[in-house]
Amino acid sequence: MIDTALSPYVLASWNVNSIRARIDHVTRFLQDYQSRGAPVDVLFLQELKAEQIDQIHPDYTQHAVTQKSYNGVAILTKGPSTLICDRLAGDKDDDQARYLEVDWNGLRLINIYLPNGNPVSDEGAGEKFLYKLAWMDRLYHHLKTLREANCPFVVGGDFNVIPADIDCYDPALWRGDALFHPRTHRAWRMILNLGLVDAFRVIHPNTPHAYSFWDYQGGAWQNDLGIRIDHFLLSPALTDRLLSCAIDKSPRGWDRPSDHTPVVLKLSR
């Protein structure tokens, strides 16, 4: 008999690059963890790319914010959860479906699809890059509010941030890209300096080739030319409950995969 009181919470985050194209992969992923005795309690999905989505899995409470063709994020939880917010504070005119915040067992779950930001353009004045930086600043201010309220939270998702050299196959090649730009890194540090921990990197401080994304082009997957851009950040109280964080490479090797693979976090209950 499994002692559920001692089993950890399992949280996963996955940019599926279209939920319609990847629904069977999501089902298989959840089934695999279920059959391995580590059922997923919380699943964050990004890039749904569909305005209308059905119930993704019958065993979960589902929240989603969507738009036609682009973006879209969902949070699936075992048991009840309540919607807190489906857009990031700080810009009333921003209607892109990139942010979802729910309460689950007194824990704040925040799923993000942070803007890519390319092209950076001359002097970093590209419209998309400025939107990314502004979005990161808005995220910083919102998380600061939660920190000051001592609200325990986990932020997971596709950050479109390569945190450091170790997180990409060729730092020289990424220099100047919106995912690896000094201004992106500064915004990332601002967020971490609220007292948050990059769960994967604190568990695996020196592990190279720990990637969560491989481009479809140029045999990137076959040659392991990847980048780590999908992350879980934990507030201090949750950092104390961090048991493990791993990147599950297997779904990237399935037939017609997403270009991202899931990150899996375990927290003590």
Place this chain on the structure above:
DNA sequence: ATGCCTAACCCCGTTAGA
């Protein structure tokens, strides 16, 4: 070589992703 995949959408090419 802002490109050698992939998906959406809407017409069978364009846009976006990272």
